[in-house]
Amino acid sequence: MSAPKIDVLMSAYNAGRFIKATIDSILAQSFRDFRLIVVDDGSTDDTPDILERLAAQDARIVVLTQPNGGIVSALNAGLALCAAPYLARHDADDLSDPNRFAVELAYLESNPECVAVSARARHIDAKDVLLGTVSTRKDPDKADARAIPAVEPYILQPLLMARLAAIKAVGGYRLLQVAEDSDLYWRLRAIGRLHNLQDCLGSYRIHDDSISSASIVRGRQAAIWSQLAALSAQRRSENKPDIGFDEALLHRISRAVSLQDMMALIAERISSDERRWLSLAASAKLLELCYYRPFEPDGSDITFIRQALATGQTTCASANCGAFQEALMSAAIRMAFAGSLNDALRLAGWKKALTLLARIAFRIAVPSSLKKRIKALFGRPVARPVAGAAR
16 A cells, blocks of 8 residues: 555554543544544553554554653654655644634645644643633744744744655754654754644643643753754854754653753763853753743742853853843742742842832732733733643
8 A cells, every 4th residue: 555645643642541632633623635543652651552543543643652762762653654755743632623724735745945834722721621721923033043942943832834845854853851842953954944833723721630741840850951952053154063862861860850860961062152151042942941831930940040040141142142130030020929039039139129119019009901011012921821832
């Protein structure tokens, strides 16, 4: 039998709660010439039973079972089976609209210079109820690996469709925990164009499991790994040897708790200038994540951030740190309102204490309607988004 036009790649781990609805949304696609490859990454719930039943009902479903090895291991195992000219990614708890494959395929076939495309997604909860928000449409052409934090060439991973040859040409997924998608996009961007469609072509599920996994430790790991991916892109753009992402580094960082410990594990692999940049960029990324997620910096994070600013003054002066400084002040204000005024003052820095107190007074004294108008005038966010809905 000849290869289909599209191979759909999904990794699943204990996804029994949602995976049938997810696969039903794939089987309901208006474009029918596809194969669904599901890698069960050692699930201990009813995921294997559900997959077995669904595969028996539709020959397009191929199930690969492996011991639990993490998402990168699962994705690369599935990628090895892919043979179609186009690869569509899918998470085990999200939903695709019936026209998703048709729309994305049409775009790729009409734009040969584009190697990967994605779309916007509406946010839903565990019961498929709309949350009233949609993912942000970002421009991958504005990516900047040297900004603080790095501006990633982001396209929404759950709705990704790419040319299989391009993904294999750049080496597939590498061993970066929670930033394997960002790292892939940096490498794809070097050989072709990435694009985000304006269309909303699916539903991104935000539920208890996804939010509870967003702990401060998970946030630190995301901050470190995402900025390491950008540092790797910096090296490649300068024709320098790439960072070695291996099992040893992956496991060590996965066991580390603090930013300080994570940086210590990486220090021997990067130069002193790179350490200064990475400390600043990871600090800035953590603060960015805090705005969207249900956690704030703790005492160890504040110490790390202030040290990064103290030792990286020259680096920060040569980069655009405006977003970093605003994220820092925003976090300090939230912490003050949560009752952690001392930590808020430490985070903002004593030189910014009066600014922090003035911003707090503004929040208290100015009516909400006027605050919104003032913030809109200066282009600042008017409200903290739904937890977990950053993408």
